[in-house]
Amino acid sequence: MTAGKAGRWLAAALGLGVWLATVPAEARDLTVGVEAIDFTPVYSWRDGEFHGAAREILDAFATARGHHLVYRAYPIKRLLAELIHGGIDLKFPDSPDWQAAMRRGAALSYSAPVIAYVDGTLVRRERVGQGGAALRSLGTVAGFTPLAWREQIADGTVTLTENPGFEPLLRQVAAGRIDGAYANVAVGLTAAAQIGPTVALAYDPALPHIADSYRLSSGTAPEVIAEFDAWLKENRALVAAIIARTGAEAGIHSGH
Template identity: 70%
Template sequence: MKSQAWLRGMAVGLCALMASAQVSARDLTIGVEAIDYSPAYAWRDGQFVGAAREILDAFAAANGHRLIFRPLPVKRLLAELIHGGVDLKFPDSPDWQAAIRRGATLVYSAPVFAYIDGTVIRRDRVGRGADAVRSLGTVAGFTPFAWKNRVDAGSVELKENPGFEPLLRQVLAGRIDGAYVNVAVALHAAGALTDGQGGLVYDPDLPHISDSYRLSSRVAPEIVAEFDSWLAANGAVVAAIVARTGAEAGLKASR
């Protein structure tokens, strides 16, 4: 009798656990940047792709969620997150557009994977130092934190470009001295340019920063907590995706 009672209790517990899992499973709208930032992430041909997509898909599959990716311009994406237009945002960092975030109750995941934002220049300019950089390009909406003092002092002119490939072509053509970009993305894109084979390089002696991409939310902090638990238990899965895609390329050069 005790055995039967124990089995009945176990069955009830399992049913409750399954019901709880079903309740937590949901459709989630993730706001993403409408740019090609391969291999880290990209919106291409109507699809969100790259290392970030693979990681988020693995998390969703493990927890029964259905992900809906919504591409938005970089400058608009944060506003949508703050006002509840999307459930989650990737990538994100509490340091990005800090003035706009002030007063907003946002939660951030643990680091998902690392990146270097650094300066890509033509190979023939390597070794000239930061004083030789008078004009610096960025993708519109991105802030060159490592160059902030020089930009504020007026010694470096900042030029925004709406696209990543056109930005790199400006560097190749000599119209700007360098581009402040995600290094893994720049190296990936430079290799795809016909005239960029070996022409663009990352100079680790120029200003750069190291940080990590995170998942964020205002309206679904419980999903961020669930994602953190999944990350902690699936570090090997994430590491394998990052290594295979090259999403952390350039990190060793800066260490």
């Protein structure tokens, strides 16, 4: 092969590689596993349907790319198992940091950040700024682990209680039975507003918290994750508008 032919062959091969990297995934039916909980306004499973900002974003992507999404709700622990064993095509929300031991050795793909979140502490408004030393009792919704407070809970300086749902948890804080509620800030503030003015709580960014983003993941369709990332880049304004309108990131940006 002459140098000229070799150069042309290499250029063609590189061009083919670029083309393959940008070819959209084939339109198809995709099963999306979601959590069987009410996490309004970010996402929720109610009356057999998936709702919230996440649903709007995923549906907009599917419509633009010709996919048909079928949503199925699972308990949180089973949902990850379904992803790892191929029972679902996609999972939302997800993060490579969650339940890391279960993920070890699994070939999973993760999207770019979709919706930002802060897991933090809601307190009565007059307690904002008092610092961590003033908080001795903390509540969470059952199954929600307060990772930011794990050291204080482990050494006994903070006691932890669990509640079956957001309303009883937030009412306990408002009544002074516990000092704070650890939760997704946007979800907690939305739930407090829905209860009414008797539950006047605020997020205290000075207390331990974790800031991250929810992602879309897949074990069987990495090409769809790549396609979703490309769509996110092309539609930043649309995604931002959905998040702003639904309040999916409400109350978090002043805290970090």
